[in-house]
Amino acid sequence: MSERVWAWRAMLAAAGVHGAVGVAAAAAASHGENARNLAAIAAIALSNGPALLALALAGRGRVLSVAATILAIGTAVFIGDLAMREWLGQGLFPGAAPLGGVAMIGGWLTIVLAAVTGRAGRLQNLVKVSAEPKAGMPHSGPR
Template identity: 75%
Template sequence: MTDRGEIGRRAMLAVAGLLGAIGVMSAAAASHGGDARNLGAIAAIALAHGPALLALTLAGRGRMLGIAAVLLAVGTGVFIGDLGMREWLGRGLFPGAAPLGGVTMIGGWLAIVGAALVWRPAPRES
């Protein structure tokens, strides 16, 4: 039976992979389009946060790093979702979605700082 932590790690790995794919697709689309400001921003954000989630998932242990991963995943999803909606539908997800996503991403990065401040390395075995 799989525990909840394992399910969470698998979900974050999936989100990291999706962000990487979205980032590459957005960069490719931006290179072929006219006004690609939103697509360029989606590519930059997705390709910055996808690898960060991958690293947190593979190397991170502990509640604070888990919180950081969730904040980065949710914030990135809201932010790029809003930009994508603006690009293709001409309207955002909801009023203030991009700023909310941005603040949530910042919170994720600050949670990583918090994890560093309370870090207690595991004792080494002799």
């Protein structure tokens, strides 16, 4: 299996795991009285999981691959730390949540970098194709 295929599968798997964890955490939070960590896990996983899915399906290029990797790892560390605090009473390791949070921010900013530098790969091509007017149709989007 090529490195590119492996990375694509890993990104899809991370998106699926984050989505599943988010739904499970939301369900658990709805049944608990003091479920602050579970609600945070649900919010983070359910916001970053779809982003990873979009990057896996449409994002190509080194910069977006780096962004997805940073986002996936940061999310896993952050929600892992909150889960450990919820169920075991102690964090993953000292500073895990802030480290995961900074990584998530870094992943999102790397997506911005890909857009600003024009290194959005296949995603950029999809946007370019969808912005082109169809024959006989007036163009209303940005040029």
